[in-house]
Amino acid sequence: MRSIFTIMIAATLAAGCAAAPAEVGSGVRPAGTAKPSATPGEPRTVAEGLRVPWSIAFLDGGDALVTERDRARLLRVTSTGLVTSLGRIAGAEPDGEGGLMGVAVKGEQVFLYYTAAADNRVVRYRLADDRLSDAKVIVKGIPKGGIHDGGRLAFGPDGFLYATTGETGDRPLAQDRDSLGGKILRMTVDGTPAPGNPFGTLVYSYGHRNVQGLAWDPAGRLYASEFGSSSYDEVNLIKPGGNYGWPEVEGVGSDPDFIDPIVTWSTSEASPSGMAYAKGSLWVGALQGRRLWQVPLGADGSAGKPVARFDGTYGRLRAVTAAPDGSLWVGTSNHDGRGDPRDGDDRILSVPLS
Numbered sequence: 001m002r003s004i005f006t007i008m009i010a011a012t013l014a015a016g017c018a019a020a021p022a023e024v025g026s027g028v029r030p031a032g033t034a035k036p037s038a039t040p041g042e043p044r045t046v047a048e049g050l051r052v053p054w055s056i057a058f059l060d061g062g063d064a065l066v067t068e069r070d071r072a073r074l075l076r077v078t079s080t081g082l083v084t085s086l087g088r089i090a091g092a093e094p095d096g097e098g099g100l101m102g103v104a105v106k107g108e109q110v111f112l113y114y115t116a117a118a119d120n121r122v123v124r125y126r127l128a129d130d131r132l133s134d135a136k137v138i139v140k141g142i143p144k145g146g147i148h149d150g151g152r153l154a155f156g157p158d159g160f161l162y163a164t165t166g167e168t169g170d171r172p173l174a175q176d177r178d179s180l181g182g183k184i185l186r187m188t189v190d191g192t193p194a195p196g197n198p199f200g201t202l203v204y205s206y207g208h209r210n211v212q213g214l215a216w217d218p219a220g221r222l223y224a225s226e227f228g229s230s231s232y233d234e235v236n237l238i239k240p241g242g243n244y245g246w247p248e249v250e251g252v253g254s255d256p257d258f259i260d261p262i263v264t265w266s267t268s269e270a271s272p273s274g275m276a277y278a279k280g281s282l283w284v285g286a287l288q289g290r291r292l293w294q295v296p297l298g299a300d301g302s303a304g305k306p307v308a309r310f311d312g313t314y315g316r317l318r319a320v321t322a323a324p325d326g327s328l329w330v331g332t333s334n335h336d337g338r339g340d341p342r343d344g345d346d347r348i349l350s351v352p353l354s
Contacts, residue, residue: 034298036304040352043351046350047081050345051068053348054067054101055103056331058324065105066103072094074112089112102151111125113150118144143181145168146168148169149166150212158220160186162214163184164184164185165211166210167210172247175248184224204238205243207244208244209246225273228267232265233264235261237259243258244258268288269308271287273319276320281297285331286317287338289308291308292309315341315345317330327353
């Protein structure tokens with residue numbers, strides 16, 4: 001591992017109090033000047049009794065599709081809390097950190113990222129009358145493992161589908177541009193490389209350990225949240241063809257061949273998973289950190305000082321998605337084998353922003 005320079009700022013975090021949040025430094029370099037432009041209000045439970053709700057994507061009519069990683073079920077959830085199972089996804093085989101993970105929607109098309117018997121894959125369906133049909137595997141051969149399976153799916157403002165993958169604990173895969181492991185992928189709805197991809201393949205960026213969050217700001221800049229190993233978790237500003245350093249660098253390095261993160265945390269503070277952009281900030285669900293991180297962004301895409309919200313109040317937080325009404329939907333992940341389930345877990349929370 002190359003030498004890493006990081007400023008660690010200690011802070012006492014105010015548990016569960018949105019009105020008096022704790023603040024910590026970015027851990028990378030002096031924080032930017034951006035300040036939080038929104039404050040989260042009291043969360044409302046939308047649905048409960050779920051098992052590891054991994055991803056949330058909204059349909060055109062306002063309902064959400066929610067994946068359950070370990071049950072491999074796809075759910076339809078209304079804003080009033082009505083939960084309808086659309087069934088268990090054939091071919092999905094939950095194992096370790098893998099299972100039914102990402103979901104993305106484009107019109108009547110639904111895209112799922114799941115762990116199959118031999119690999120991770122992206123599959124396209126047609127959704128009509130709460131029924132999935134016309135299943136077509138559009139990407140296969142993504143490495144699978146008991147850990148670091150990536151799994152996030154999201155459509156970018158360019159209209160293309162992005163997928164995140166992990167290196168499954170096989171570190172060299174992240175630097176191997178011929179492997180789909182440890183990458184951010186960019187594709188058409190048919191699973192072919194999107195026009196303009198930097199290497200003419202599905203690979204958009206590489207050198208990642210395990211990315212589980214994607215979000216775009218109004219200027220179209222792409223951000224990704226990434227799990228570190230034992231020292232530093234990250235938020236990265238993604239550039240086409242960029243090499244983000246893993247496994248040569250964790251956190252900030254001194255090699256110009258690698259792109260440094262714009263935010264780091266200690267792994268005890270974060271283990272960042274789902275991420276959304278809303279009202280001037282990135283909102284990042286923390287698993288081990290058991291809080292919702294608010295990262296204010298400047299007009300140039302720089303990160304201000306992160307603010308911890310709901311520290312310890314709801315346990316492990318994984319799914320984070322901006323809802324059509326301007327709120328955030330946040331999913332807990334206390335049944336994932338590493339949490340402490342409480343009555344009603346796992347749940348979907350609606351967090352108003354003002």
